[in-house]
Amino acid sequence: MKDVLSKLRRMDWVLSACMVSLIVMGVVFINSAGSVRPTDALRNLWRVHASTALAGLAVYAVFAFLDYRKLLDWGALPVFVVSCALLVAVLFAGTDRFGGRRWLWFFQPSEIAKLAVILFTAHVFAAPGNAGFRGFLAGAAILCGPAALVLAEPDLGTALVLAPSVLVILLAARVWLKGLVTLLAVALLAAGLVLWAVDRAEREPDPDARAKIYRFVPLRDHQIKRLRVFLFPETDPTGAGYNLRQAQIAVGSGGIWGKGLKKGSQKLLGYLPPSVSMNDFIFAVLAEESGFMGVLLMLALFLGIFGPGLRIAVRCPDDRGRLVVIGILTLIFCHLYVNVAMSVGLVPITGLPLPFISAGRTFLIVLMAALGIVQSVAIHHANPAVEDRDAEQPI
Amino acid sequence: MKVSSWFILSLGGVYLLGFLVLGSALFRLQYEDTSEFKADLAQQNTRRIRVPGLRGRILDRNGAVLAECRPSHCIQCSVEEFQRRGDATNTVSAVEEAVDRLAATLGVARPARLTRVHIERHVKQASAMPLMLWEDVSDETFARFAEHAEEFPGLEAATRPERTYPHGALAAHILGYTGRSRPDDADSAHFFEHDMRGREGVERYYNRFLSGVAGERKVRVDARGFRPTKQREAMMEDDLDADVAPSPGLDLRLTIDKDVQAVLEAQLDGLTGAGVVLDPRDGAVIALASAPAFNPNDCVPRLTQEVYCTLTNAPAKRLQNRAISESYAPGSTFKPITALAALANGWLPDDEYTCQGVYTLGNLRLHCWDRWGHGPISLRTALEKSCNTFFCNLGTAIGTNAVIEAARAFGLGSATGIDLGGETAGVVPDNEWKYATFNERWYPGDTCQMSIGQGMLLVTPLQMAVVAAALANGGKVFTPYLFARTDGQPPPKPARTVPYASDTIELVREGMRDVAERGTGRRILTRWEESEPGSFKKRRFNLNVTCAGKTGTAEIGRGETKRKNTWVIAFAPFESPTVAIAMIVERGESGGSTVAPRVHAVLAHMFGETEIAAARPRGTTLERGD
Structure with missing residues (x-):
């Protein structure tokens, strides 16, 4: 009993509170976005989100009270293998929805894979001796296996957020540091080149010449289309640029104080496509109805996760704990950044949910489990000696 | 320990930078450029409907009325109430079904011009406007419709002005008559109601004098071009721009006795x-x-x-x-x-x-x-x-x-x-x-x-x-x-x-x-x-x-x-x-x-x-x- 109490005391309550607040925000805006939908099932999706969150709290508690070191020792490899197996399974037995095969029964294996890859990478590179080029190759293999499977669904967004999380872990663990930095620079350069090539091709009036340029761009048609819309949103305001344009109008017209809960006209009139307004574009609904103030509140709540999260990482004397925490935080940050930036036109449209707020059961549970592991680091990182010192001199 | 605290702190710096970028972009969108986006919003979800002014009367030299407008009872259809999922043909079928049912109830024939093609064109091109079903119905039919109105949600009674010549053929060649036509400035608005236009006689010669100045009614439309249902309209708070009221035409006094x-x-x-x-x-x-x-x-x-x-x-x-x-x-x-x-x-x-x-x-x-x-x-x-x-x-x-x-x-x-x-x-x-x-x-x-x-x-x-x-x-x-x-x-x-x-x-x-x-x-x-x-x-x-x-x-x-x-x-x-x-x-x-x-x-x-x-x-x- 004394053990439980001391664990509760060491838990980071700011982080928990901010997480719960964000989930409440999610429930509120999923309810708002769902209110214009035609079927009861869709209108009541906020209940699903709330009940998932309740279940998620249990998961959160379990992972928080479980020592992360034991978890990684026993679970990192099996979870990674199982999630890879699920990724393979979904390609054969999954359900097609919204132009991708991402669902296996009731969950999305790719969401689980995000956490599994991070845990496994952290577990592998916290161990001494994996710092060389061979370590990098191992890391690349850990990343690329699941990423390739995810891309095959296809789900570019997930593949894209997975990479930075793994990279951050590799960088933090100083795996083949010089080479990695060089590679990163090259990758950035390549991305710039692709953008430049698309830009160049789109400015090309001759279709043959354009096709010739596109032959060297390793992207699929719909991805090129998204890049094009990102670069030239004005060229196609009714087609592929429509969602972006409508999201921007929703966000911009929200103003400082917003239009009021459930009163967003972009959502009510269906300009913001109802099929995406509850998940990938829920930020537009939030920004339209609660305005800049609501957006600031949301960003502040996210700061309330990253701040304590990073503090936990700094305080953790253990490499594994540090790597797990920064991996998880980077994953969340990438989702947040890409989702919001896409709604305002800073990055090309990518199908990524907004953490804690977008409707999506698998992702919510995974996120809560991930934060549970962060809490577990907060609770369990200290060795008994440190724990005693803490007990004598509370900070 | 391999992972340095400095790395973690600088990672925090990167996060912070990201927050600043997002925050400033959102500040620009939601504070600095918000009026621009509000204008875009209004432009895409409002439709302006040109509303003709009430046509002026024609009087004789002693003020006796030779031509005026009388209220004419119509039955029209708010197509948005019949909006069905799927493509437009489902909506068209729903409208058609209601029209036929009402025709049977009222015991009147379905107007000949109200073909499926006509309804479909209306649903596709003018869904923000009510669809006119029966024009100028008799008082009896109108009363019967009022009795059954509750059975036909989405169909509604309307009254609009119609030209009438109370003395029949008297001075017909002087007065002329009016028809309905596309107004000259129809393009100034998204939609227009057909205007009365003088075809002969002084109705034609003094058409501009009689017809008044058209106004503008603004309606909201959703992404599919339909007016939002009343329930949804009530949920929205941002107001439409004010309507421009039409000015009625002037009364034309003739030298005729x-x-x-x-x-x-x-x-x-x-x-x-x-x-x-x-x-x-x-x-x-x-x-x-x-x-x-x-x-x-x-x-x-x-x-x-x-x-x-x-x-x-x-x-x-x-x-x-x-x-x-x-x-x-x-x-x-x-x-x-x-x-x-x-x-x-x-x-x-x-x-x-x-x-x-x-x-x-x-x-x-x-x-x-x-x-x-x-x-x-x-x-x-x-x-x-x-x-x-x-x-x-x-x-x-x-x-x-x-x-x-x-x-x-x-x-x-x-x-x-x-x-x-x-x-x-x-x-x-x-x-x-x-x-x-x-x-x-x-x-x-x-x-x-x-x-x-x-x-x-x-x-x-x-x-x-x-x-x-x-x-x-x-x-x-x-x-x-x-x-x-x-x-x-x-x-x-x-x-x-x-x-x-x-x-x-x-x-x-x-x-x-x-x-x-x-x-x-x-x-x-x-x-x-x-x-x-x-x-x-x-x-x-x-x-x-x-x-x-x-x-x-x-x-x-x-x-x-x-x-x-x-x-x-x-x-x-x-x-x-x-x-x-x-x-x-x-x-x-x-x-x-x-x-x-x-x-x-x-x-x-x-x-x-x-x-x-x-x-x-x-x-x-x-x-x-x-």
Whole structure:
């Protein structure tokens, strides 16, 4: 009993509170976005989100009270293998929805894979001796296996957020540091080149010449289309640029104080496509109805996760704990950044949910489990000696 | 330890940078550029609907309503209430089903224009507008719909203005009628309601005056172009821009006197012809009628093909305004003009000519209506008796140009400029005209024919009314007008003044007075009535006013198609005329017997008549000749 109490005391309550607040925000805006939908099932999706969150709290508690070191020792490899197996399974037995095969029964294996890859990478590179080029190759293999499977669904967004999380872990663990930095620079350069090539091709009036340029761009048609819309949103305001344009109008017209809960006209009139307004574009609904103030509140709540999260990482004397925490935080940050930036036109449209707020059961549970592991680091990182010192001199 | 705290802290710095980027982008969008996005929002989700102004009324000179708008009951469909998932055809089917169900309930037929294609086009292109189902339904149907309205959500009653002419065919040719059309500035808004537009008559001539200024109604539309349902509309808080209220059109007050118009039309009832009553003091049109007439109520809201055919079929040609757009030979009513021309060119009032019943010029033999001849007569008597040979001689004596000039001085041969469309100019022939038209030179006989108002000379009844008015007022030719002057507006100036001395004109006026009192046109002044049916005893009624006039009987065609168009021009009171009339009846007997009593009736209505005691009918009841 004394053990439980001391664990509760060491838990980071700011982080928990901010997480719960964000989930409440999610429930509120999923309810708002769902209110214009035609079927009861869709209108009541906020209940699903709330009940998932309740279940998620249990998961959160379990992972928080479980020592992360034991978890990684026993679970990192099996979870990674199982999630890879699920990724393979979904390609054969999954359900097609919204132009991708991402669902296996009731969950999305790719969401689980995000956490599994991070845990496994952290577990592998916290161990001494994996710092060389061979370590990098191992890391690349850990990343690329699941990423390739995810891309095959296809789900570019997930593949894209997975990479930075793994990279951050590799960088933090100083795996083949010089080479990695060089590679990163090259990758950035390549991305710039692709953008430049698309830009160049789109400015090309001759279709043959354009096709010739596109032959060297390793992207699929719909991805090129998204890049094009990102670069030239004005060229196609009714087609592929429509969602972006409508999201921007929703966000911009929200103003400082917003239009009021459930009163967003972009959502009510269906300009913001109802099929995406509850998940990938829920930020537009939030920004339209609660305005800049609501957006600031949301960003502040996210700061309330990253701040304590990073503090936990700094305080953790253990490499594994540090790597797990920064991996998880980077994953969340990438989702947040890409989702919001896409709604305002800073990055090309990518199908990524907004953490804690977008409707999506698998992702919510995974996120809560991930934060549970962060809490577990907060609770369990200290060795008994440190724990005693803490007990004598509370900070 | 491999993972340094510095790395973690710098990672935190990267996060913070990301937050700043997002925060500043959102600040720009939601604070700095928010008005721009709000404008974009309004632009994409509001539709402007052009709303026509209420059309003004048309009044007669005393304020009696000749044309106005009445509320017309319609049943329309708010298509958004029938919006179904899937593509538009599901919505169209839902609308169709409701329409058919309502048609069965009301016991009325589904309108023919309401085809599936029509509904589909509306749903796809104008879904922000209500779909008109039944226009102008009867009160009974409307009441039945009100009873069942709850069973038909999405179908609703509406009232909109419809043109109506409360006096039916009265003054139809003056008023014209309205149709519905696409407004000229339809492109200024996303959608428009069909506008009433004047098609004929003053409705057309003063269309802009009557139609007012269109306003704009703003409605919100969703991404599919439908209006949001009421429930959703209630959820939205950002207001639409204010509507622009339409300004109603102005009331048009005419110079027409409804009662005189009615009498004039009654006199022309069943005949083919026209009549015009002018105020000779300024050219105001008191009445203007063309027979046969039409009922403009048959032409609203739109003129259908069948109705149009019945209105334009020859020979009735009901839609044609014979008073201004048909030209006739004026016959003897032209003689006062010849007389004026002669007096101005040296013919003395006392100069005599001996009528022998026939006038011979080369191989032309022109008979006077009195085969035995009138004997030696002066100009004034010749006018009274309407002696053809006298005027033939007169025209030959003074020359062609003098007659032509006189005709043109009175405005013949050119449109009067009345504020009605479709006026014809008529013809005052001359050498060039004849050469251009018939490729023939001008013969002396043409002058002869023209002097007695026959031959190639063609005038409209309105032009003859202007001639009558000019003779009445001492030579001032006014432009006839229908749009009543407002108080304080200066009286119109005459378009021109005929170049004849006032004593010359007076002489002709005296001659015309003789015509009306005892000459060929004596039935203008006097009405004989059998005291009992079949009795020879006649009662005699005189106008309570002095009057002057001239009859005319123009013979047209030869053989089988030979017919007479009969005329009268007249004015009253003689001393200071306030009324000038011209009337023509096609295929009449003679001006004196056919038209003069009708002119009498009009004047009797305006001035009254009194029975003259000890009246003895003069001669036979059948008047002869002109």
